[in-house]
Amino acid sequence: MTTEELHTLTGAYVLHALADDERGRFERHVADCADCAREVLELRAATAHLGLAVTASPDPALKDRVMRRITVVRQEPPRVLPLAVPRAGVRRRRPGRRALAAALAAAAALGGTAVWQHERAQDAQEQARRAERRADQVAAVLTAPDAKSRTARLADGASGTVVVSRSRDRAVFVSSDMARPPDGKVYQLWFDDAGTMRSAGLMDPGRTTGTVLMEGPVDGASGVGITVEPAGGSPGPTSAPVALLGLPL
DSSP, X not given: XXXXXXXXXXXXXHTTXXXXXXXXXXXXXXXXXXXXXXXXXXXHHHHHHXXXXXXXXXOTTHHHHHHHHHTTSOOOXXXXXXXXXXXXXXXXXXXXXXXXXXXXXXXXHHHHHHHHHHHHHHHHHHHHHHHHHHHHHHHHHXXXXXXXXXXXXXXXXXXXXXXXXXXXXXXXXXXXXXXXXXXXXXXXXXXXXXXXXXXXXXXXXTOSSEEEEOSSOOTTOOEEEEEEEETTOOSSOOSOOSEEEEOOO
């Protein structure tokens, strides 16, 4: 594969669409190619945005259009069923107390369902806003003028890349094809502060490939570590690291 061909693989690399041998050659190439390294960072920032599902707000003019249509569109009349005429000598029974209680219970249940659906919609909107804020923070690190990255090969063909912006004092970790942690476990990220490990957040245990904004400032950290911890994380590492990466200078 020629150097010119390697220049064209940035998009496929970011989307994890390269075969193992191609990925290895591209990673060796990108370590010495500033243009490709910059393009990889920019494409990762773009995919961080595209990977998030954000609710779409309705057109502000939609309500006005609907209200105008209401005044000109004829409403269909309700379907009227013929009343059953009681036979002579047969008394018409009124709804019993149980029937009324059941109707009231059904109405209360419907009201509760409406409230629950409204709360679920609000929760979804808040989750979407938080996800969008995280994506913006990730993109700010990946596209920072001073962003630098370092990639390491992990076990079983996986790879990890840490991207650091000293001006923003933040770091992003990008994983590719990592094995899922055991049930009840999670990968936890750490900053290495001169031998003292400082928690930098948890990775999503359901994803083997992803981008994580590391929690807290880079400050004077010299490296990044990953350990397997109980669900919810630990105040300090409880297992040997599955990966250690030095931060790019």
